[in-house]
Amino acid sequence: MNTKTTLLNSAEDLVRSRGFDGFSYSDLATQVGIRKASIHHHYKTKADLSLALITRYRGVFMERLAEISAQEPRASGRLLSFLDLYRDAMRGGRSLCLCVAFSVTQTALPKDSTAQLEGFHADVAQWLETVFRLALHDGTLRGVTTPRAEAHAALATVEGAQIMARAAEDATRFEAAIDTLRARAI
């Protein structure tokens, strides 16, 4: 694997476990086994690195959602797989979805990066909306009100659940918080 990809992989790991502000080029250099000056050859600034990270993650994540749609014909199956995706992204409480990790970043990201992040959120909300709309027809989810409202609520819940689980360093917090969502599957 080339150095550029190795850097991106390690950086993703660091962002998700410590946050974008929580690691330095020095940390990344140590992890990859090169000197920090060399990183600048691949990603000129940390802002450039942020954009590369979000862009790649968005693509990969949306592919996963497409796979779920292809494999699960029912709304209930899709929602449960979605929850599993966020649960697995936590790696037992030590990690966050990259999207969540960037959402809580304090430093101002470059406009390109925030635009990608916004687009990412919008894509996921859109996908969830289709799931809840499907549920109105196939009846595999309990108590669906408006698909759009349900989608935003579900997204906020999984993101909040990740934050709380990481803050408490306890992955079971995530499960506790999404239990009512899981229970809606028929």
Added chain:
Amino acid sequence: MNTKTTLLNSAEDLVRSRGFDGFSYSDLATQVGIRKASIHHHYKTKADLSLALITRYRGVFMERLAEISAQEPRASGRLLSFLDLYRDAMRGGRSLCLCVAFSVTQTALPKDSTAQLEGFHADVAQWLETVFRLALHDGTLRGVTTPRAEAHAALATVEGAQIMARAAEDATRFEAAIDTLRARAI
């Protein structure tokens, strides 16, 4: 007002708008109108400041919840007031509940502070649980499953909704995400 309290007020403002890692003693000094060295006289380290902030906020917030309990006899009224509390804490998308702001802090806080934060989360979850338990008896909230699960879900949802609204710098995101919770009031 004494300098110590003024510092705490300004610091709370900064934490909630920029995050605990997002402001420095230099920023705080400028805002209050003294030199940064002087801050150390009141709060020896930034860790000490974090503890003072969380401790005070926890007390104030729990008083608010007690007031809600006293004023609203029904579960629906209590939940709606709770949601208003979190909505108002956002100040139009530029701010977070201090509890949420600290939950997303990257740097390791001292043990005293994380313990306070944990206790805070536990207190709020406990309060919400009593609201949903009440709903099982007074029937003013739709579709209540287990009070404990509902409490954790509601807390994760409001916290996630704040994060998403702040990331998008759009307060209406908060409303969109908690709409299904509001709609459960009968």
Added chain:
DNA sequence: GTCTATACCTAGATAGAC
């Protein structure tokens, strides 16, 4: 493409005069 060396800045924190 990777290295050493370094520039430049900002952070939290301390010493000691007033």
Added chain:
DNA sequence: GTCTATCTAGGTATAGAC
């Protein structure tokens, strides 16, 4: 209690040799 001055550590980023 507040100040000026300073320390130490760490961050991002660049220059130029190899």
